[in-house]
Amino acid sequence: QQQVRQSPQSLTVWEGETAILNCSYENSAFDYFPWYQQFPGEGPALLIAIRSVSDKKEDGRFTIFFNKREKKLSLHITDSQPGDSATYFCAASGGTNTGKLTFGDGTVLTVKP
Amino acid sequence: GPKVLQIPSHQIIDMGQMVTLNCDPVSNHLYFYWYKQILGQQMEFLVNFYNGKVMEKSKLFKDQFSVERPDGSYFTLKIQPTALEDSAVYFCASSPDWGEYEQYFGPGTRLTVL
Numbered sequence: 001q002q003q004v005r006q007s008p009q010s011l012t013v014w015e016g017e018t019a020i021l022n023c024s025y026e027n028s029a030f031d032y033f034p035w036y037q038q039f040p041g042e043g044p045a046l047l048i049a050i051r052s053v054s055d056k057k058e059d060g061r062f063t064i065f066f067n068k069r070e071k072k073l074s075l076h077i078t079d080s081q082p083g084d085s086a087t088y089f090c091a092a093s094g095g096t097n098t099g100k101l102t103f104g105d106g107t108v109l110t111v112k113p
Numbered sequence: 114g115p116k117v118l119q120i121p122s123h124q125i126i127d128m129g130q131m132v133t134l135n136c137d138p139v140s141n142h143l144y145f146y147w148y149k150q151i152l153g154q155q156m157e158f159l160v161n162f163y164n165g166k167v168m169e170k171s172k173l174f175k176d177q178f179s180v181e182r183p184d185g186s187y188f189t190l191k192i193q194p195t196a197l198e199d200s201a202v203y204f205c206a207s208s209p210d211w212g213e214y215e216q217y218f219g220p221g222t223r224l225t226v227l
Contacts, residue, residue, distance in 0.1 A: 002155075034215070043117070043204055043218030044156070089156065098169040099144055099211030103156040 003027050006090050006104035014112050019077040021088050021107045026071070029095025030102070035064065035075050036089040038106075044089055048075070052094075080111045115139040117219035119205050120187075125225045131193035134222045136205030138188055145188045146206040146216060147180065149173060156204065162188065163211075200226045 007022045023033070031052040036044035050057040050064045050073065057064045061080075066073045077084055090104040118137040126132050138145055147159040160170040162180050177196070182188040188207075192199055202223050206216040 004155075036218075041220065043206075043220045045218070046215045049215075096169060098161050098163075099146070099208060099214070099216065100158045100161060100169055100171075101146075101148075101216065102158065103148075105155045 002105075003030075003102045004090055004092050004104040006088075006107050008107060009105070010108040010110070012110045012112060013080050015080060015082060017080050019080050019084070019109055019111070021075040021077075021090070021109070022072070023074065023090030023104055024070075024072045025092050025102075027092070027095065027102075028071070030092040031094035032092065033064070033066065033073055034091050034093075034101070035062075036091060036103075038087045038089065047088070077109075080109075082111045082113050085109055085111050115142075115217050117205055117207055117217050119203075119219035119222050121222060122220065123223045123225075125227065126195060128197055128226050129194045131191065132195055132224065134190040134192075134203050134205075134224070135187040136189065136207075136219055138205065138207030139209075139217055142207035142209050142217070144168075144208045144211055144214075144216075145180075145182065146208075147190050148204045148206065148218075149201045150204065150221070151201045159190075159203075161211075168211075195224075195226045197226050200224060 034049035037047045038044040063076045091101040120135040145162045150156040202221040205219045208214045208216045
């Protein structure tokens with residue numbers, strides 16, 4: 001059973017548009033949700049994160065919207081730039097005292113100039 | 114920002130051999146992690162390590178796997194013996210604490226078992 005799901009698998013937007021990446025989860029114990037950005041040949045890098053006590057987290061062009069009741073969250077990237085082209089992973093942790101992250105499959109974002 | 118280094122970047126070995134993957138975590142971090150990513154699939158947690166001990170491990174962390182960080186040197190993942198299904202990219206991560214503290218990831222070691 002996959003605990004964290006992401007959609008779409010791939011997404012293409014034009015420069016300047018808003019990209020919306022979706023994530024859902026199964027485990028009610030999850031309470032911390034980081035989004036990681038990964039470029040080819042590199043490890044994932046933390047982009048933005050949200051705790052389950054909040055319903056929105058904003059950092060520049062990146063915003064997370066969180067719906068605890070539906071166990072869903074989304075990452076919005078406004079004014080998308082070609083440099084944003086990467087794979088984005090939704091992850092979750094909670095319920096243990098070890099920081100273990102459970103990752104989704106990732107969304108491959110392509111921003112066309 | 115802080116960097117996690119992994120050595121080597123690629124490793125090709127024959128099935129049944131032993132392999133050691135090395136990770137140089139961020140210097141003041143206390144928690145260390147290994148994740149496994151098979152091509153085209155999600156990244157999966159293997160194990161985490163704190164104060165010289167395994168804190169939690171997943172079902173992917175088979176008996177053939179072991180981790181250690183002797184005397185503050187590299188944090189290592191050893192697989193002995195290796196199997197074909199161990200072929201994957203292995204990512205090391207470190208964090209100053211558990212929970213909501215950022216885990217910094219290395220660039221990964223691509224392991225190919227022939």
